[in-house]
Amino acid sequence: MADNIPSMRRNSANALATAVGVWPEELWPKILPRLEKTLPEVLMQPEHSETFTDYTPSGPFSVPKSKTLSLEERGKADPEFIDQVMYSCGSSAPKTFKERRARPKDTGCMNCAATAPTQLWEASEGMVHLLTDLASFASSTGSEKKLEQLTALLPSLSKAFACSQYRHHHLLKQRLCERLPEITKAFGPRLVPYLPEFLKTLATCAGQGAHRALKQEASQVLKHWKQTFREEELLRACQDASLDAKVLQLLG
Incomplete structure (x- = not known):
């Protein structure tokens, strides 16, 4: 919640x-x-405070969108999230098996291990x-x-x-x-x-x-x-x- x-x-x-x-x-x-x-x-x-607005809709036809950050925000950003594609589910990769086979490690919807501060x-x-x-x-x-x-x-x-x-x-x-x-x-x-x-x-x-x-x-x-x-x-x-x-x- x-x-x-x-x-x-x-x-x-x-x-x-x-x-x-x-x-x-x-x-x-x-x-x-x-x-x-x-x-x-x-x-x-x-x-x-922050809101979750800069994300890419999930799906095989999604186009990643770079998140705009100020220099101050970029210096404080968590490397788990900075310069990574963020999808609407909140994960760092889409839930597609084709993409999963191509990834060197399991990430995304089914294997998301990184969470942002509440x-x-x-x-x-x-x-x-x-x-x-x-x-x-x-x-x-x-x-x-x-x-x-x-x-x-x-x-x-x-x-x-x-x-x-x-x-x-x-x-x-x-x-x-x-x-x-x-x-x-x-x-x-x-x-x-x-x-x-x-x-x-x-x-x-x-x-x-x-x-x-x-x-x-x-x-x-x-x-x-x-x-x-x-x-x-x-x-x-x-x-x-x-x-x-x-x-x-x-x-x-």
Whole structure:
């Protein structure tokens, strides 16, 4: 769930949540501590965060693409990765038997032994997906105890949402906005006490213009909340967050 490919983070979280649904007694006690530990790790993310964007699509017709690096980055680069072809699976060679026979050593999808350092913000994003899927599972099965345990993590979730000290913070914010309607449905009234902190970040995301996708997702969440929560709950949340109530009118 800390993979450098966004779809892998989300799909891994969903797979684990599905497994928890099948074996709740065995897995829940193991998953919850990891969720508690990893969700707020983005707070320790250094300013110079990274994303996994410079790769070549896998396949026999792929054309390797050289990764552009500054002199400073090149001096710090890991030789396991620098000047090597990187494919969409994250490996250093395609998964084709023809290529494998021609290689002097086993590398690539089936024999990848090199891993890049984990980005803390990506690990936290994986936990956002896991929390969402677990909450949906707990809500659908009527497990009040599990929902209460997950509700205790909402302060950590709001802090991770607000975290902005690293370069790619808008990506985590966007992914969390994408999942907030599901989180809202799963937690229901339990989310109300935490609305002020979420509203602060949502208003900032919806009001900025640098990241259009984030702006759209945040605006959609605000519209969804206007339809979900009572007006007095949202007005009180705005007051507690020191926000002008007009933010709800402008974005609704």
